[in-house]
Amino acid sequence: MKKIEKAAADQYFKEKNRYTAIYLIIGLLSSFGVVLFADSLTDLTINGYPFHYFMGAQGAIVIFIILLFVNARVSDSIDKKYGIDESKNESLSYGKTLDH
Numbered sequence: 336m337k338k339i340e341k342a343a344a345d346q347y348f349k350e351k352n353r354y355t356a357i358y359l360i361i362g363l364l365s366s367f368g369v370v371l372f373a374d375s376l377t378d379l380t381i382n383g384y385p386f387h388y389f390m391g392a393q394g395a396i397v398i399f400i401i402l403l404f405v406n407a408r409v410s411d412s413i414d415k416k417y418g419i420d421e422s423k424n425e426s427l428s429y430g431k432t433l434d435h
Contacts, residue, residue, distance in 0.1 A: 339417070347417045354409055358402050365390065365398040 339347075369376065369390040379386035381394075414421065 343417060347413065347419075350413055351410070354406070354413075358406055361402060362395075362399060366395045369395070 369387050373387035376386040381389045384392075
């Protein structure tokens with residue numbers, strides 16, 4: 336595995352942490368934000384259910400699953416941007432065991 340300069344590594348983790356914070360905020364808004372504004376969101380309906388009920392029952396779960404896939408895609412693009420190749424790392428360590 337090649338060595339990465341400290342500045343590039345710091346930039347890499349800064350970018351990864353920024354996206355993690357964005358995903359966390361979206362997750363918190365989709366779960367707790369809907370509860371905080373449930374009274375005003377009651378008039379909106381999805382499939383005949385009030386919006387706050389739908390988000391509590393299914394919407395937040397769907398958003399979290401979508402965030403998982405988005406995170407995987409964005410993380411892969413960040414890894415490519417900084418020259419991190421997971422397939423190369425797997426091929427280097429394939430079949431090797433650690434002696435303890």
